[in-house]
Amino acid sequence: MAKQAITTREKDYSQWYLDIVKEADLSDYSPVRGCMVIKPTGYAIWEMIQQGLDKRIKDTGHVNAYFPLFIPVSFMTKEAQHVEGFAPEVAVVTHHRLESDGKGGLVPAAPLEEPLVVRPTSEAIIGDSFSRWVQSWRDLPLLINQWANVVRWELRTRPFLRTAEFLWQEGHTAHATHDEAEEETLKILHEVYSDFVENVMAIPVFKGLKTDKEKFAGALRTYAIEAMMQDGKALQAGTSHNLGQNFAKAFEIKFQGQNQNEIEYAWTTSWGVSTRLVGALIMAHSDDDGLVLPPRLAPTQAVIVPIYKTDDEKAATLAAAEQLKAAIGDKARVKIDARDNVTPGFKFNEWEVKGIPVRIEIGPRDVANQTVVLGRRDRPGKEGKRFVSWAELPETLPQLLEEIQAALYERAKAFRDSHVVDVANYTELAAAVETGFARAWWAGSREDEDKIQTELKATIRCIPLDQPGGEGVCVLTGQPATQQVLFARSY
Amino acid sequence: MAKQAITTREKDYSQWYLDIVKEADLSDYSPVRGCMVIKPTGYAIWEMIQQGLDKRIKDTGHVNAYFPLFIPVSFMTKEAQHVEGFAPEVAVVTHHRLESDGKGGLVPAAPLEEPLVVRPTSEAIIGDSFSRWVQSWRDLPLLINQWANVVRWELRTRPFLRTAEFLWQEGHTAHATHDEAEEETLKILHEVYSDFVENVMAIPVFKGLKTDKEKFAGALRTYAIEAMMQDGKALQAGTSHNLGQNFAKAFEIKFQGQNQNEIEYAWTTSWGVSTRLVGALIMAHSDDDGLVLPPRLAPTQAVIVPIYKTDDEKAATLAAAEQLKAAIGDKARVKIDARDNVTPGFKFNEWEVKGIPVRIEIGPRDVANQTVVLGRRDRPGKEGKRFVSWAELPETLPQLLEEIQAALYERAKAFRDSHVVDVANYTELAAAVETGFARAWWAGSREDEDKIQTELKATIRCIPLDQPGGEGVCVLTGQPATQQVLFARSY
Ligand SMILES: [Zn+2]
Numbered sequence: 001m002a003k004q005a006i007t008t009r010e011k012d013y014s015q016w017y018l019d020i021v022k023e024a025d026l027s028d029y030s031p032v033r034g035c036m037v038i039k040p041t042g043y044a045i046w047e048m049i050q051q052g053l054d055k056r057i058k059d060t061g062h063v064n065a066y067f068p069l070f071i072p073v074s075f076m077t078k079e080a081q082h083v084e085g086f087a088p089e090v091a092v093v094t095h096h097r098l099e100s101d102g103k104g105g106l107v108p109a110a111p112l113e114e115p116l117v118v119r120p121t122s123e124a125i126i127g128d129s130f131s132r133w134v135q136s137w138r139d140l141p142l143l144i145n146q147w148a149n150v151v152r153w154e155l156r157t158r159p160f161l162r163t164a165e166f167l168w169q170e171g172h173t174a175h176a177t178h179d180e181a182e183e184e185t186l187k188i189l190h191e192v193y194s195d196f197v198e199n200v201m202a203i204p205v206f207k208g209l210k211t212d213k214e215k216f217a218g219a220l221r222t223y224a225i226e227a228m229m230q231d232g233k234a235l236q237a238g239t240s241h242n243l244g245q246n247f248a249k250a251f252e253i254k255f256q257g258q259n260q261n262e263i264e265y266a267w268t269t270s271w272g273v274s275t276r277l278v279g280a281l282i283m284a285h286s287d288d289d290g291l292v293l294p295p296r297l298a299p300t301q302a303v304i305v306p307i308y309k310t311d312d313e314k315a316a317t318l319a320a321a322e323q324l325k326a327a328i329g330d331k332a333r334v335k336i337d338a339r340d341n342v343t344p345g346f347k348f349n350e351w352e353v354k355g356i357p358v359r360i361e362i363g364p365r366d367v368a369n370q371t372v373v374l375g376r377r378d379r380p381g382k383e384g385k386r387f388v389s390w391a392e393l394p395e396t397l398p399q400l401l402e403e404i405q406a407a408l409y410e411r412a413k414a415f416r417d418s419h420v421v422d423v424a425n426y427t428e429l430a431a432a433v434e435t436g437f438a439r440a441w442w443a444g445s446r447e448d449e450d451k452i453q454t455e456l457k458a459t460i461r462c463i464p465l466d467q468p469g470g471e472g473v474c475v476l477t478g479q480p481a482t483q484q485v486l487f488a489r490s491y
Numbered sequence: 492m493a494k495q496a497i498t499t500r501e502k503d504y505s506q507w508y509l510d511i512v513k514e515a516d517l518s519d520y521s522p523v524r525g526c527m528v529i530k531p532t533g534y535a536i537w538e539m540i541q542q543g544l545d546k547r548i549k550d551t552g553h554v555n556a557y558f559p560l561f562i563p564v565s566f567m568t569k570e571a572q573h574v575e576g577f578a579p580e581v582a583v584v585t586h587h588r589l590e591s592d593g594k595g596g597l598v599p600a601a602p603l604e605e606p607l608v609v610r611p612t613s614e615a616i617i618g619d620s621f622s623r624w625v626q627s628w629r630d631l632p633l634l635i636n637q638w639a640n641v642v643r644w645e646l647r648t649r650p651f652l653r654t655a656e657f658l659w660q661e662g663h664t665a666h667a668t669h670d671e672a673e674e675e676t677l678k679i680l681h682e683v684y685s686d687f688v689e690n691v692m693a694i695p696v697f698k699g700l701k702t703d704k705e706k707f708a709g710a711l712r713t714y715a716i717e718a719m720m721q722d723g724k725a726l727q728a729g730t731s732h733n734l735g736q737n738f739a740k741a742f743e744i745k746f747q748g749q750n751q752n753e754i755e756y757a758w759t760t761s762w763g764v765s766t767r768l769v770g771a772l773i774m775a776h777s778d779d780d781g782l783v784l785p786p787r788l789a790p791t792q793a794v795i796v797p798i799y800k801t802d803d804e805k806a807a808t809l810a811a812a813e814q815l816k817a818a819i820g821d822k823a824r825v826k827i828d829a830r831d832n833v834t835p836g837f838k839f840n841e842w843e844v845k846g847i848p849v850r851i852e853i854g855p856r857d858v859a860n861q862t863v864v865l866g867r868r869d870r871p872g873k874e875g876k877r878f879v880s881w882a883e884l885p886e887t888l889p890q891l892l893e894e895i896q897a898a899l900y901e902r903a904k905a906f907r908d909s910h911v912v913d914v915a916n917y918t919e920l921a922a923a924v925e926t927g928f929a930r931a932w933w934a935g936s937r938e939d940e941d942k943i944q945t946e947l948k949a950t951i952r953c954i955p956l957d958q959p960g961g962e963g964v965c966v967l968t969g970q971p972a973t974q975q976v977l978f979a980r981s982y
């Protein structure tokens with residue numbers, strides 16, 4: 001087995017992550033600094049994420065649209081905080097032609113009158129459209145989503161977690177009142193993001209509000225879902241912003257109200273999740289043997305591996321495989337691995353590394369007995385094995401997949417809960433963020449957050465929506481505090 | 492009715508097209524020169540195109556992946572014809588930061604060591620990946636597809652037909668032999684592109700080979716599907732390129748052969764269709780009243796419009812609408828237009844302009860009779876109307892939709908066939924391309940093609956795969972010719 005290709009988490013967590021990405025064939029480096037190639041195996045996972053989110057986004061009343069990749073530089077300056085946040089990391093298009101340099105090379109030619117930014121996010125360009133689309137209260141709410149690529153120039157990159165270009169969806173909505181915008185922001189957090197990440201990706205999340213220090217550049221309030229990775233660090237898996245009237249004022253998104261002739265500024269929101277989720281997936285479930293995919297997200301949920309020596313055995317086991325796949329039908333996403341040039345052991349290893357939830361073995365004896373052996377990816381070895389009759393398989397397999405789904409969620413949740421520590425003072429806080437999240441009463445200032453970030457490399461991940469109530473003592477200042485926050489180091 | 496907003500085809504075909512785009516709410520102008528906003532109604536059509544093509548692309552054995560948006564300039568120079576074709580129209584990223592100019596504006600800062608091109612197509616960047624992924628004959632065929640945005644700087648643009656940024660899919664494959672690459676190129680042309688465009692979009696196409704003058708920059712051979720628009724002009728609806736070993740040699744895509752130790756260059760293909768198809772759709776079927784959508788492509792196939800005056804009538808017609816929608820279930824994609832602030836006439840007009848194939852009217856008398864009135868978009872007025880009982884509707888509606896699908900195809904095909912003229916000499920050729928396609932025997936040179944393009948503004952759209960056989964006389968040179976070609980003006 002080629003498992004030695006994967007560094008153990010114990011030995012080097014960061015290298016383990018890169019090894020999983022490589023051995024599970026999820027992405028490849030590219031000759032463009034900071035950009036990755038998403039390989040077919042990785043992209044198939046992203047397609048499952050897209051499908052699951054797209055359905056939830058549409059079920060909550062949104063429609064998809066597409067806006068330009070390029071944003072005129074002058075648009076970026078319209079919202080002051082926004083430009084401050086993004087100007088340092090935008091790719092800038094300055095020319096629209098290449099010409100020969102006379103030495104076999106090419107040089108940029110035909111300078112643009114106004115340089116264009118490659119979108120790092122689309123509030124500015126969509127705000128411009130919204131200013132034309134919104135005229136009256138009848139045009140509201142305007143509920144739009146976009147699937148797109150975005151670029152934020154990063155020097156230190158990691159596949160899926162931090163790349164110069166990444167894929168995402170970005171929702172952009174406009175509403176008549178603050179409260180409707182707030183309701184939308186929270187609906188996305190609950191019904192779209194945490195529902196999908198918890199129920200399909202099997203990753204438990206904390207839902208909470210960001211502090212002013214951590215909120216989106218230009219937002220009134222940012223909500224986020226925060227997941228814990230197996231090294232105890234936090235990964236922000238999705239954000240939902242109530243933008244207040246900031247962008248409406250910057251881009252003149254105005255409407256005539258229902259009951260008066262007054263012109264009002266709209267209230268807008270934006271929200272997004274990205275290919276980062278693939279990184280979250282890897283770090284939430286995988287083990288030292290490779291990727292582990294939750295069944296609901298797995299493009300292939302089970303692989304049938306026929307085991308044979310003779311031609312007769314080959315014919316019999318392959319025929320059985322086809323028959324079983326047909327019997328399962330659309331009850332599960334099943335693939336037959338009929339390759340003839342590699343051994344069953346090689347196949348077992350490959351599907352283990354790639355995280356396929358269930359392996360179905362059929363050998364000649366299984367054909368004789370009309371049984372198969374099911375092996376669970378999440379429980380390697382004998383413990384995860386069971387014999388099932390052909391007749392039962394179409395019923396048993398979907399049940400087993402749901403069992404695995406639940407087990408992965410429970411395992412991730414148990415890990416997370418055992419790595420969240422309630423801390424009462426700075427020493428405990430410093431210790432807790434070494435291995436997980438610290439839950440603390442908090443009444444500090446932005447400067448206090450900066451101090452903790454500098455000293456402990458930890459930030460307030462969120463102010464959880466779920467609060468105990470009552471009052472406590474601030475972990476840093478000792479002042480009375482009315483809310484708890486979660487501190488952690490993060491990706 | 493607001494139909495006067497649409498210029499008639501007779502009066503100004505080009506303005507008619509723009510009016511349809513605007514009135515059917517398909518796209519919007521953007522502040523970025525040459526870039527359009529695809530509005531939700533237009534994007535929903537693109538999503539249907541994506542789904543239909545993606546299924547066919549996967550059914551023929553391909554998998555999706557994603558490659559960087561940016562291509563280092565030095566990569567563009569590796570294939571000589573390729574760079575010649577694309578260098579004049581690429582957007583170039585030269586900086587990765589914006590900084591304050593001290594006067595409230597922003598200027599590009601942090602120049603890149605090597606400028607990056609925004610992909611106009613991805614042969615170069617994918618060729619680089621393929622050079623690493625292909626090592627042995629066992630790695631072949633490599634069958635990849637990508638859904639992406641691309642940028643080709645255009646000064647004269649038209650929504651969907653020609654925009655600086657557009658959305659597309661681009662397939663890229665590598666094979667062990669010339670014949671396998673050729674087979675792939677033709678499989679895509681037949682089983683993916685023409686199957687989809689004819690059977691789902693209801694647009695008849697000519698399948699053929701491009702002349703050397705018209706082929707893709709860097710290809711050995713380019714095949715295309717060519718459709719006729721209602722003004723008699725051609726629209727290239729999809730292309731499939733056999734790239735030979737040109738890109739394999741430029742990007743070092745090499746493999747060890749099965750039967751010898753020799754290292755060989757792979758044979759590659761590429762193929763694509765884009766949001767241009769939405770333009771083709773508009774110009775193939777729509778009329779002076781608005782868009783006409785073929786049912787199989789229509790995101791919404793039928794709209795139920797309740798007609799009422801009193802509250803009781805409203806309750807009764809809406810309840811009937813809900814009941815009928817439930818009875819139809821997934822047999823058709825049906826929407827109820829329950830808006831209270833606009834009249835039924837307004838709704839009829841809106842769905843007509845937006846091209847919904849069937850309108851279902853339910854008034855109080857229909858409720859009493861347990862009937863509905865069905866109206867066909869493709870046959871306005873009394874001719875397209877019929878009464879159907881509630882009991883029959885779930886059966887009748889899907890049948891009617893298929894009837895409309897076939898009728899649209901037949902109508903487009905009859906139009907096309909009556910606008911293809913067999914021409915025997917230059918005078919006939921010149922006349923024919925004024926109103927449609929000219930079919931001619933051809934033995935001319937590339938210079939002869941240039942001459943005809945200059946004089947008649949017509950090009951050889953393709954050498955149809957379907958040839959009569961035998962021999963004829965070249966329409967231009969009078970020399971003996973063994974093949975017929977199609978001349979037309981084109982989008
Ligand atoms: Zn631990």
Ligand SMILES: [Zn+2]
Pocket residue numbers: 910926
């Ligand atoms: Zn005509």
